[in-house]
Amino acid sequence: xxxxxxxxxxxxxxxxxxxxxxxxxxxxxxxxxxxxxxxxxxxxxxxxxxxxxxxxxxxxxxxxxxxxxxxxxxxxxxxxxxxxxxxxxxxxxxxxxxxxxxxxxxxxxxxxxxxxxxxxxxxxxxxxxxxxxxxxxxxxxxxxxxxxxxxxxxxxxxxxxxxxxxxxxxxxxxxxxxxxxxxxxxxxxxxxxxxxxxxxxxxxxxxxxxxxxxxxxxxxxxxxxxxxxxxxxxxxxxxxxxxxxxxxxxxxxxxxxxxxxxxxxxxxxxxxxxxxxxxxxxxxxxxxxxxxxxxxxxxxxxxxxxxxxxxxxxxxxxxxxxxxxxxxx
Numbered sequence: 001x002x003x004x005x006x007x008x009x010x011x012x013x014x015x016x017x018x019x020x021x022x023x024x025x026x027x028x029x030x031x032x033x034x035x036x037x038x039x040x041x042x043x044x045x046x047x048x049x050x051x052x053x054x055x056x057x058x059x060x061x062x063x064x065x066x067x068x069x070x071x072x073x074x075x076x077x078x079x080x081x082x083x084x085x086x087x088x089x090x091x092x093x094x095x096x097x098x099x100x101x102x103x104x105x106x107x108x109x110x111x112x113x114x115x116x117x118x119x120x121x122x123x124x125x126x127x128x129x130x131x132x133x134x135x136x137x138x139x140x141x142x143x144x145x146x147x148x149x150x151x152x153x154x155x156x157x158x159x160x161x162x163x164x165x166x167x168x169x170x171x172x173x174x175x176x177x178x179x180x181x182x183x184x185x186x187x188x189x190x191x192x193x194x195x196x197x198x199x200x201x202x203x204x205x206x207x208x209x210x211x212x213x214x215x216x217x218x219x220x221x222x223x224x225x226x227x228x229x230x231x232x233x234x235x236x237x238x239x240x241x242x243x244x245x246x247x248x249x250x251x252x253x254x255x256x257x258x259x260x261x262x263x264x265x266x267x268x269x270x271x272x273x274x275x276x277x278x279x280x281x282x283x284x285x286x287x288x289x290x291x292x293x294x295x296x297x298x299x300x301x302x303x304x305x306x307x308x309x310x311x312x313x314x315x316x317x318x319x320x321x322x323x324x325x326x327x328x329x
Contacts, residue, residue, distance in 0.1 A: 001299065002292035005071040006281065008305050009064060010274045014267050016060035018174070019320075021167075021266065023054050025175025027097065027124020028168065029198060030117070043117070045191055049182045052328040054101065056319055058094070059312065071301050074145070075281045075291040082149035083137050086130040086160075093127030096120075125168055132167030136160030139273065140221040141283025158220040162213045169209055170266055173202035177246060177262040181255030185326060196250050203247055223284055227276035235272035239265045 026046045033039025033046075069076045080087065100120030103112075133155040140159040143149055154160075176199035183191035217225040228236065246261035281288045292298060322328050 001295055001302070002071075002289045003279075005067065005292070005298050005301050006288045008302070009067045009071065010270075012060050012064040012067060014270050016057070016064060017270055018263050018266055019053075019057040019060060021128065021171040022174045022178050023050060023057055024124045024128045024168075025171035025173070025202075026050055026179060027121045028172045029175060029179065029195070031121030031125060036114075041188075041191060042194065045179060045183060045186070045188070049179060049323070050101070052323050053319060055098070056316060059316065061094075063308070067301060067305070071293050071298060072281060072288070072291040073293055075286060078143050078145060078147035078149075078282060078286070079134075079138070081147035082143045082151065082154050083134050085151055086133045086137075086155045090127050090130040090134070093123040093130065097123035097127060128167040128171045129164035130155075132164035133160035134163075135167075135273075136163030138282060139163070139224050139277060141223070141285065143282050145282065145286045158216045159224070162209070162216045166206065166209050166213065169202055169206040170269070173199055173206055173243075174262055174266055176202055177250065177258060180250060181259055181324075184255055185324075199250060200247060203243060224276055228272060232272035232276040235268045235275060239268035239272065242268060 026049065030039075030043055030046050033042040068079075096119050100116045100118075100123060104116040104120060136157070136159040137143055137155045140157065142154040142157065142160075176195045180192050180195035180199060183189075183195055214225070217228070242261045243265035246258050246265060249258050249261070279287050279289070281291050293301075319328075
């Protein structure tokens with residue numbers, strides 16, 4: 001039961017990384033779009049693409065937090081009493097990002113509009129970075145079983161910084177692929193090319209960061225490196241193949257296929273981390289079974305997750321489908 005609930009939790013993590021990650025990555029391209037006149041068309045496409053879905057994507061984050069809190073209370077306590085700085089900064093980023101995005105549309109052109117835009121875009125970069133440092137702190141075993149670990153070194157370390165940088169680059173790649181598809185559906189050939197080029201650039205940067213990460217993990221997190229290079233290697237290979245195929249097909253159209261391949265590449269990377277982490281939920285000192293809540297609680301979580309999947313998943317699927325087909329204003 002504990003393994004089943006952990007798998008459900010990780011499905012939520014992957015879903016948030018994909019849907020929320022595409023949102024955060026769009027904010028990165030908003031930040032780097034240039035001045036008002038130069039970046040106006042790019043920002044308009046980003047705004048139209050995000051407006052109907054950006055709040056709904058936080059459903060996955062809420063699901064993950066509730067499942068972790070209820071299913072693995074010991075791990076939840078350890079994480080929140082050790083990594084409270086990056087978690088708090090990520091939460092602050094989510095709030096300021098939403099405020100900046102909302103106020104930007106309600107303000108007249110001027111300094112206030114520019115400020116709200118910078119807040120939205122800057123938070124879109126910092127939030128995935130802090131989430132990545134949290135993942136790095138967990139994976140490298142810097143969260144003690146009893147919590148109250150070092151509030152700085154737990155996330156300011158080579159593995160965590162690698163996780164943060166990789167999160168930003170991966171989100172940027174995913175967003176560029178999705179936005180190129182949106183531009184193609186709108187018949188905006190120049191915007192399609194712009195985001196297609198950005199997708200290639202982000203993929204190259206992500207590849208360079210991943211290669212550098214091999215040496216970082218080998219020196220800083222040898223157990224994680226060993227597991228990723230053995231049991232996690234097939235999934236990492238799948239990720240690389242899907243990512244390369246997505247880039248190859250990006251110039252030929254087929255937006256649905258390209259989006260699917262790009263999402264599969266990111267999901268495979270995360271699944272590789274999950275396989276490498278198993279059977280531990282914290283580093284190499286707390287297993288999933290040790291941190292699990294009583295069996296009765298786990299049963300309730302499984303039932304609630306099934307009900308949520310039956311009710312919420314179709315609604316989100318409909319929302320995303322309508323947005324991709326440009327049926328929402």
